Amino acid sequence: MSSQRAPRHIDKEAREDDDLQYGHGPLSKEELEAKYPNRPLNHHKTLPFHELLVSLFTPLSENKKKPTGPSAAGRAKRGPHGPTHQSPHEVRRIIIERFISRWRSEVGHDFYPALRLIIPEKDRDRAMYGLKEKTIGRLLVKLMKIDKNSEDGYNLLNWKLPGQTFASRMAGDFAGRCFEVLSKRPMRTSMGNMRIAEVNQLLDQLSSAPKEEAQLPIFQIFYNRMNADELMWLIRIILRQMKVGASEKTFLDLWHPDGETLFNVSSSLRRVCWELTDPSIRLEGNETGVTLMQCFQPQLAQFQMHSFQRMVDNMRPTPEDTEFWIEEKLDGERMQMHMVEDDSVPGGRRFGFWSRKAKDYTYLYGSGIEDENGAITRHLKKAFDSGVRNLILDGEMITWDPEADIMVPFGTLKTAALSEQRNPFAGNGPRPLFRIFDIIYLNDEPLTQYTLRDRRRALERCITNVYRRFEVHSYTSAHSVEAIEPLLRKVVAEASEGLVLKNPRSIYRLNSRNDDWMKVKPEYMTGFGESLDCIIIGGYYGSGHRGGRLSSFLCGLRVDQNHIQKGADPMKCYSFFKVGGGFKAEDYANIRHHTENKWVDWDPRKPPIHLIELAGGEAQFERPDVWIKPCDSVVVSVKAASVCASDSFRVGLTLRFPRFKHLRMDRDWSTSLSIQEFINLKSRLEEESREKEFTVDTRRKAAKTSKKQLLVAGNDNKATKPYAGHGSDAFHGLNFCVLSEATKLPKRSKAELEQFIKANGGSIFQSPTIQADTIVIADKKVVKVASLIKSGLQNVVRPRWLFDAVQQHEIDLGREGQLVPFEPRHMFYTVQHEVERIQQNVDRFGDSYGRDVGPAELKEICDDMPKEELGSGVETDALLSQLQGQHHDLGLRDMKGFMFSDFHAYIASWQRGQGVVDLGEDDLRCLLVEHKLRFGLASVISDLEDASITHIVVQEGVDKLKSIREKISHRKVVPRIVTLEWVEDSWREGTLLDEDRYAPRG
Incomplete structure (x- = not known):
């Protein structure tokens, strides 16, 4: 469907309005003209901003307070000659239709300037303001020059608290509280003269203002030209908290019958307003589907407060097909990924990433396979089948910790992505992982009308998993409600988000919550907690x-x-x-x-x-x-x-x-x-933990409850094996929390360790608590251990200490009440302030002061002792050769004699072959640098064409730098170019310094 062309007659003020609101956004006026050549142009200037209040916001808000439902509808039908009054629903439609009709006649067909202020929470073209209630409160306090400790200042900055003189209805309503303060000291009492175009222009400036100092002058303009009512609604627009009693669906449908449909597939108010100008012209079939590189509104999961059986029945199974799918609900950010072949992009594929709220994250996850800032895309060279030309994937972006091999809570996602951008192949830090659960578009064809089962087949044929970076999300096929309970119990034990039940016979419905996808979270269930x-x-x-x-x-x-x-x-x-x-x-x-x-x-x-x-x-x-x-x-x-x-x-x-x-x-x-x-x-x-059945809590009243068993995280690994050995009172009065098995000799499972502790008088807890002075035992970095280490509040002790402590207790019963102190070998993690104290429990070779050491351990200590003197008859050259080959393993880089080993250095710009007395100051300096390199076991190369060169050492400001770079640019491994200072400073500090800091300028 083509856009309606602009009318021929456009007055001067309309052109000024157009320049105001479209000349300061993310796209320049020229870019807009090129992208939307047929966009509608208003023939008159936009309405005053206060008309939004008078004609729309205030009437809708008052209508919202009227009763709704069957009783209201019934009252509307009374009377001998028809309804005595209209229902709130009808009144709402009339208010909106009247405003839209007035806009078309008095302004023109470009409704976008008004619509982005009416439903600002759906405006994806204007960046977020970064302003919350507290910041706006501070700005208003500065603007009105009132004391922050005064009654009005205090109430603005503490808006949730009941005010000392405000009506109670204003507490918790920040914009309402601002109105109360502003109305006491307004710059104007009558309605202001700002047009909608001017408001949009200033809001664009506000969204790009970096700090409060830049935002304050913009608020000053609003304050000077608006009254208290207008400012109250302006604040609601900025906070995107309108709540006028009409949804975006109502506004979009009343602007055009296909308004909501186009918004669902594009997430763009601009497209809705500029492509749907005439309500009588409808979208054609191919214009109502998802398209590449256009963010759509995804299908959402419905929450059901019914029994499991009811949930499954709502998926409309048939006697021949009773299957439903169970997926783990992921704790991340809903994300859609678009990919299209594009020869103009390095790597041949162009990508786009959008969140559920249509925020563009392409800058973070990557626009191409060769994108150096692509935290995801740079790993996708082999992720797609050769027959895939383009596609759209729906999934969840989560954070994955490769060390613990677990999913990390959602709040760390952006940090992990930025870290991955800086160091993509580090391999040990948290990283973003895209888990894909649906495919919406494939090779120029939308798949929304295909069943989930068919879409899944297509997805599995298109995608090759990239381990812990780009994976198809797994599901469990089930045919009865009995399959749900064990899976839900499993995700609760693992502290996961919950489950999603899906109907494999369902189509993909944009921007919809329905019974085809239903989420089950553990907090909605009974049987998991004791009162x-x-x-x-x-x-x-x-x-x-x-x-x-x-x-x-x-x-x-x-x-x-x-x-x-x-x-x-x-x-x-x-x-x-x-x-x-x-x-x-x-x-x-x-x-x-x-x-x-x-x-x-x-x-x-x-x-x-x-x-x-x-x-x-x-x-x-x-x-x-x-x-x-x-x-x-x-x-x-x-x-x-x-x-x-x-x-x-x-x-x-x-x-x-x-x-x-x-x-x-x-x-x-x-x-x-x-x-x-x-x-x-x-x-x-x-x-006493035991398996119990549970059901969904559908009760609305707080009925008399019986005691329910409290599920404590980790109790699924309760010790069941008996301790094979005699006991003692070595751990009497001590509390322990075992978080992993013993991975080193003697190897023991978590259950066996717990029984060992109990047999020796200790008490077991399943969660570490400082209040109970718990000793945490672990040999692996599992989830809880990683959390403790991150907090830095508690030591984590290896299981080895348990066996050493009991063994010493049996050897020396005379030391009643004393236990073997912790030693460095016993510690998996040590809090910072205890490192020195624990180190003092052993001598400089690691021999314990507090316990008897056995033959095997004594041999380990002796083997680890440094050899301080060389015996006679040692061949020095052979030893040096051996050490040079093993300097990485032996940590010899910090010894000056091995500092530059394996380096092949070329020193530019000095004349060899002269006597020392004939050398100039610069050449003498180069000679000294060469001696340092040779002493540090570097090979000094005299020919720049030598392919083995790893480092080129130059004087700062050398005029040959450009030609040197041209000569080495074609090499497969390009040498590092550093200044003389790098060698000199590294030699002086006794360690290799960062080469990037010594790169020559020019």
Whole structure:
């Protein structure tokens, strides 16, 4: 379908508007004209910005407050002569249609300037502003020159807290709170005179302004030319939080019947407005499908609060075909990849990457196979079948840790991609991995109308996996609901996101949530948690409809009396978890009733550490907005999916997916769960853990709950093998957490290590907790070990120490109550401040001061001792030759006599063959450099044509540099060119310095 051509008559102001809004965006005016030669041009200037408020935003917002549903529809039909009034749905359509009609008649057919302000969250052409409520609040405080500690300043910067004089409806509504402050000190009281085109121009400038200093002048213009109402809606546009009571589907459909269809396949408001100018001209069939290098709106998974059987039944199985697929839900970013053959690109293939929200990530993952910044594409030379000319893939971009061979949480994805750009073949750091689960387009044909089963066959024939970089996501074929339970239990044990159930008979439906794809997350399930009765110690204010009220709470564990320091308050609690789900209106009302007038604002400068202790020290992790004394608070019963380690809460552990069940008014702070009670409960449940069936939690009311078993992460590896040997009390009173098997002799499984510890008097925990003084045992960098090492808070001890400690205990029973101290050989990871102390437990050769060393270990120590003197009869030349060949393994690079071994150096620009007394200052310097190279076992080459040259050493500013580069440019291995200073400085420092820092200029 072709675009409607621009009208012939265009007034001067319309041209000015066009230049304003299209001359400062990501594309220049010339680029726009070339890309969209037939784009519509408005024949008059755009409407004033305040017309959006008067004609659209305010009427729609007021209409939103009217009741909807069957009762409203019924009332609309009463009356002897037809409806007495229209339903809110009809009124909404009339408001939008009236505005669109006015735009067409008074402005023209280019609706894009208005639409990108009406639904800014769908505008992909304007970059993100990088502005959040806090930053805008600071800008307004500076703009109006008010004290940040004044009532208005405080309320702008703490917008979630109830204001001292504001109406409660404004709490949690940042734009509304801005209106209250701005209306007290406006630059103008009447509507402003800014046109929509001018607003778009300034918003483009705002999106490209790097810092607050550059953003402030732009806000100053808005402030000078808009009243408080206009500024309130402008802030909502910037924050992309409109909520006017009409969805983008409604606006797009009322602009053109095919508006939503084109947006789903292009994610472009610009295309919708510029290609669909006449509602009577419809899209043709080939224009409604996905196209290459045009970001589409992907199909999404539906969440179902039904039984597993209901979920499977909703996939419309037949007696002949009952199959459904189960995939692991990945914790990453939804990503679509487009690939097309293009001979103009190095490598012959051009790529594009877009997120679910249509953000272009091609700069990060690569535009071509030879793209040096391509964190993904540079690894795809052999990833596609030879018959593939172009395709579109749908999948998830995740972060993969190759050392632990595990998926890393989503928040690290961009960091991993940037690291991969800088060092693509390092092999040991986290990297992006694209997991593909669907193919949408292949060799010029959209595949959305084919079944998932057929699309999957095509995908598997097109793609060759690139290990841990580019892989087809696996699935499990199932025919009954019994297959779901073990897989869900497995992903919960591995702390994964959950599952997705898919219908293999389904087509791909753009921008749709339906029963063909259904997600099942562990937090939606029952049977995974025991109800824990914890005390509320803090609260957090909500936003939106929960604005101005406490919507979530910080819960703590009571510190046991034996852990209370002398003189400390006995009510002290440690932060444990936050909970905000599961509350009903009456639950909030009950909590509010029992705690009214007892909340205190949290002052970061004077935290109530005598009563409430947070994690992070002065950083105060998970700091609440308000706090309450435990004796004034209430106890809540909370259920969780599992327990996991956390640095964000003082206990060192937290609950995964906590949900409120009910208030425990029969308990007070003194009978709420304490730290030791929780540890004992956790330990007992790990010991008594058994398989239980579970179902989906469909209950809406907080019914009377029975105690459910608490799943603690890691209890699936519970010890079952008996300890084959006699026991002792060597580990009496000690707590252990075993995270991996012993990989070195004596090799033992995780279960056998746990039984060994128990037989010698130790206690086992499945999660490390600082509160219980746990000794963490591991020989491999598994997930939890990697997490502990990253935190840097806890030692990780090798299993070898267990055997050494018990053996020494049996040898020397007289040293009662003492254990073998940790030695360097015992440590898998040592926290920084203990490295020196542990090193002091052995002598300089590694011989232990605290235990008897056996013959085998003594031989190891002797073998590792450095040979300080050479015996007689040693052939020096033979020894040097042997050492030169092994300098890498023996670490001899730091010895000056081996520093430049294996180097073949050519020194440019000096005259050999003269006597030393005849040499000039520069030539003498070159001679000294040559001597240093030779002494460091480098070979000095006299002919530049020699192909073995690895380094060319030049004087800074040498005039032959250009010709030297031309001579070596054709070589397969190009030598490094460095200055004389590189050799001199390396010699002086006694180690090879970075060659890049000594590259000659010019």
